[in-house]
Structures are given as C-alpha cells and as structure tokens.
Amino acid sequence: MPSPGGWAEVPCARCGEREAGVAWGELCSNCLKLRKRRANRLSSIISLAGTALAAAWVSHRLPAIPNARVYAVVLVVAVYIILRRIATRVAMEFLPR
Numbered sequence: 458m459p460s461p462g463g464w465a466e467v468p469c470a471r472c473g474e475r476e477a478g479v480a481w482g483e484l485c486s487n488c489l490k491l492r493k494r495r496a497n498r499l500s501s502i503i504s505l506a507g508t509a510l511a512a513a514w515v516s517h518r519l520p521a522i523p524n525a526r527v528y529a530v531v532l533v534v535a536v537y538i539i540l541r542r543i544a545t546r547v548a549m550e551f552l553p554r
C-alpha cells in the first residue's frame with residue numbers, strides 16, 4: 458500500500474518492518490541507527506588502537522628538528538581522525554546484518 462508521500466513502502470532488509478522511503482535491500486531508520494551505533498563503537502576501538510600505535514612509533518623515532526613534538530601531535534590527531542572515518546565507513550559496509 459503506497460504511503461501518502463507516493464513512496465512505495467518496502468520492508469526493511471533486517472527486521473521486515475515497512476517504512477516509507479526505504480529502498481529494496483536497505484535498512485529501516487531503527488535498524489540503521491542500531492547499525493551506526495555498533496559501527497561507531499567498533500571504529501572508536503580501531504582508531505584508538507591505531508592512534509596508540511602511531512603515538513608509540515612517533516615518540517620512538519622523534520626527529521631532532523625544531524617543533525618535532527608539534528608535528529608529532531598533529532600527525533597523531535590526523536591519524537585518529539582519518540582512521541575513525543575510514544573504520545566507521547568500512548564497519549557500516551561490512552558489519553553483519
């Protein structure tokens with residue numbers, strides 16, 4: 458039965474609940490929220506581990522140039538942000554339904 462908005466109501470790929478605006482094989486808003494929460498938790502673990510590795514590596518091989526510590530901090534923060542984004546995206550794609 459089409460909703461007033463004209464979108465066909467398609468069952469969610471995970472729970473089977475019908476919701477307007479969901480494409481075939483996609484998740485409903487509730488399942489998507491759950492999946493995002495799990496992806497966030499996983500990516501925070503991965504990115505913190507990666508950041509700890511990067512921090513250990515940088516502090517171990519700190520070059521003898523001025524402002525080396527500033528660059529090291531910038532690098533570690535960049536590693537965290539990039540890892541976090543990549544891990545979240547990958548987890549959203551590959552987490553089991």
Ligand SMILES: [Zn+2]
Binds near residue numbers: 473474488
């Ligand atoms: Zn669902």
